[in-house]
Amino acid sequence: MSPRTPQQFKKIREEKMTLIMDVALEHFATKGYFKTTISHIARHAKISKGLMYNYFDNKEALLHSIIHKSVHEVYKYLDINRDGHISEEEFEFFIRKINVLLKEKRHFWQLMLQLLMQNDVRIQFFKALQESDYLTYPGHDPGDNFYPSQIQKMFKEYFHTKKEGKDKSFDPDCELEMFVNSLMGYAIKTIYSEGADNEYNAKTINRIIELYK
Numbered sequence: 779m780s781p782r783t784p785q786q787f788k789k790i791r792e793e794k795m796t797l798i799m800d801v802a803l804e805h806f807a808t809k810g811y812f813k814t815t816i817s818h819i820a821r822h823a824k825i826s827k828g829l830m831y832n833y834f835d836n837k838e839a840l841l842h843s844i845i846h847k848s849v850h851e852v853y854k855y856l857d858i859n860r861d862g863h864i865s866e867e868e869f870e871f872f873i874r875k876i877n878v879l880l881k882e883k884r885h886f887w888q889l890m891l892q893l894l895m896q897n898d899v900r901i902q903f904f905k906a907l908q909e910s911d912y913l914t915y916p917g918h919d920p921g922d923n924f925y926p927s928q929i930q931k932m933f934k935e936y937f938h939t940k941k942e943g944k945d946k947s948f949d950p951d952c953e954l955e956m957f958v959n960s961l962m963g964y965a966i967k968t969i970y971s972e973g974a975d976n977e978y979n980a981k982t983i984n985r986i987i988e989l990y991k
Contacts (some may be wrong), residue, residue: 807889844908
């Protein structure tokens with residue numbers, strides 16, 4: 779048998795890390811982050827505790843990787859040409875892709891929301907998304923523009939361009955806040971709606987795009 783190539787080793791490592799993160803997310807969300815130990819995760823992932831540390835330095839690093847993965851899952855579809863700006867076409871593509879992800883990975887997002895409901899985890903969430911931490915995440919491509927401060931900047935700029943041609947009552951920052959609230963409300967409803975009315979959902983997502991594109 780020929781020795782494994784570096785690409786094969788990389789694939790095996792990525793698959794093992796994904797397995798560990800999937801098991802950890804399930805138990806962090808249902809058992810509680812602080813009640814779930816590294817030993818517990820290793821046992822359910824069917825690997826040794828010592829081997830766990832070959833992939834993650836500690837439980838906090840594991841949590842941060844789960845957070846980074848969830849953010850990456852969403853924002854890799856934003857600013858497709860990576861020019862640091864969101865066009866109307868990219869905005870619509872992003873919203874429609876989010877809609878697909880919510881439906882296809884409903885269980886994942888249910889667990890993420892359940893995890894983020896834990897007060898101490900929310901603190902870790904914002905800590906994990908500090909730019910210095912986020913840019914060292916293994917899944918982050920240096921060419922990407924979806925780290926937190928850039929995301930905020932792009933959306934703010936996008937809504938401020940909408941001010942042109944509008945009357946003085948138009949407040950781009952308020953519009954952005956309303957958009958975020960609308961999308962979050964839709965996301966929560968979607969991930970907890972088994973057997974949802976697809977036609978009604980399509981009308982809702984089309985209306986969100988119509989209002990904010």
